[in-house]
Amino acid sequence: MSETMHSTNWREVITFPLGARTAKPRSKGLTMVIDKGMGLGETRDLLQINYQHIDFIKLGFGTSALYAEGTLEEKIHLVQSYGIDIYPGGTFLEVALWQNKLPEYLGKCKALGFTAIEVSDGTITLSEEVRERAITMAAEKGFRVLTEVGKKNDGLDVPVQALAEQAVCDLQTGAYKVILEGRECGLNVGLYDAGGHMADDDLQVLMDYIGNPASIIWEAPLKIQQQDLVARFGPDVNLGNIPPREVLAVEALRVGLRADTLQLAINEATVAK
Numbered sequence: 300m301s302e303t304m305h306s307t308n309w310r311e312v313i314t315f316p317l318g319a320r321t322a323k324p325r326s327k328g329l330t331m332v333i334d335k336g337m338g339l340g341e342t343r344d345l346l347q348i349n350y351q352h353i354d355f356i357k358l359g360f361g362t363s364a365l366y367a368e369g370t371l372e373e374k375i376h377l378v379q380s381y382g383i384d385i386y387p388g389g390t391f392l393e394v395a396l397w398q399n400k401l402p403e404y405l406g407k408c409k410a411l412g413f414t415a416i417e418v419s420d421g422t423i424t425l426s427e428e429v430r431e432r433a434i435t436m437a438a439e440k441g442f443r444v445l446t447e448v449g450k451k452n453d454g455l456d457v458p459v460q461a462l463a464e465q466a467v468c469d470l471q472t473g474a475y476k477v478i479l480e481g482r483e484c485g486l487n488v489g490l491y492d493a494g495g496h497m498a499d500d501d502l503q504v505l506m507d508y509i510g511n512p513a514s515i516i517w518e519a520p521l522k523i524q525q526q527d528l529v530a531r532f533g534p535d536v537n538l539g540n541i542p543p544r545e546v547l548a549v550e551a552l553r554v555g556l557r558a559d560t561l562q563l564a565i566n567e568a569t570v571a572k
Contacts, residue, residue, distance in 0.1 A: 316555030316564035317534050323351060323382070327513040328535030329476070330550070331355040332543055333520075336362055341543070342374055349546040350381040355415065355445075355539075361394060363387040375412040385412075389419030389447050389478075392433070397423050401433060405440050418469075419447035421480060431472050438473045445516070449480025449489040459490065459501040463508035470514055478516045478539055479505075495521045502531075512536060525552055526559045 321328045330353050337345065346353070356378050363371060378385040387408065395404035408416060416437040418430065425433075430446075437444045446469040448462045466477040480489040490497045490505070509515060512532045518540040519525045528536045534553040541549050551557040555564045 316561050317529070317553065318555075319534075320550075320554060321535050323354070325354070325535075327537065328553070329354040329516060329537040329539075330541055330546065331357060331478075331516055331537075331539035332546060333357050333359050333540045334362075334543060335359045337543060339370060339374060339377065342377055345543050345546070346378065346381045346383070349550075350383065352546050352550045353381075353383050356383055356385045357417065357539075358385070358387050360388045361391040363391055372411055379412060379414065384415045384443055386415035386417055386442075386445070387413060389417035390422060392416065392418060393420065393423045396425065396429065396433065401436065405437055405442070408442070409440055413442070415443040415445060415475075417445045417447060417478070418474070419478075419480075421447060421450055427468070430469075434469060434472045434474055443475045444473060445476050445478055446474040447478040447480055459504045460508070462489075463505045466505075466515070467508055470509075476516045476537065477509075477514060479518060484520065489518070491524070495523055497524070497527060522548075522552070522559070525549055529553055529560055530563055 332345075332353055332355070334342070334356050336359075366374070375385055392401075392404060395401055405416065418433045418437065420430065434444050434446060446466075448457075448465045448469070450457055462479070466479075469477050490501045492498065505515075506512065513535075516537040516539040517524070517528050519528055519538050520540045520542065525538055525541075528538065529552060534555075536553075538549060548557070552560050555561045
C-alpha cells in the first residue's frame, strides 16, 4: 500500500507573524552556533534538522586541538557538505598569536578544511598592526574573516566608543562581520550587564559609529537577548553563540512563532488598525 506524501511546507497555510526571513546564502540574518564538543552523530542530527537556519558553526575556544584522531576532519567535512561555514574559536588563534605561530596556524586550518577564521583579543592584547596582519593574512588565504571586539573578563572595561572604533577599523581592513563579545553566558560582559540586558545608551553609541546593524554578529546566548535584538532590528538580525539545541527555538523567535515575539506582531497589527 502506498502512502500519500504531504508537503511539510507550513507556509502554504501559515504566514510567519514577523515576516519572511532572508534565504541562504545570505549576508544578514546569520545564525552562528557554538559547538563545545558535539559528537559526529549529534552534529549530523543538528544539520539534518536545522541546516537551513545555520550559517556558521564555531568550534569553541581551543577544542579543535582536542578531537580524537580523524574526527575533526570528518566533522569539518560534514558541516561543509551542508554549505555551512565552520571555524575554530578565537581563543585558539590568540594562543597561536601569543606563541608567534600565525602562519602555521592558518596553514593548518586551511589543510583541515576550515572555511572561516575568527580574529580576537578577548584574553591577550593585540597591537593594531598585529590585528590587521592577522585579518589580512587570513583573508589572503581565502578564509571568511570574522573579528571579535570586547574582552572576556567581567564588565565593560573597554569603553563602548573604543569597541565601535575597533569594529569599524576591522571592517575597513577586510573583516566580513564583527562579533560583539557576549561569551557563552551572556552576563556582565561586552555590552551586557549582570542581568544580561543591553544598555540603550551604549547600543546607540555603537550604532552611531557602525551604522548598518548587519555588519555585527551579536553574541546572544540568552533568550532575553535574542528577543531584544529581534525587537530592535527585526528577524534578520545576526545572532551568535547560539547553543545547538536552541537553533529551532531561536528561528521561531525570529519569525514570531514563539509567544515572546508573536506578541510583537500582535501589538504592531493592533497599532496599524
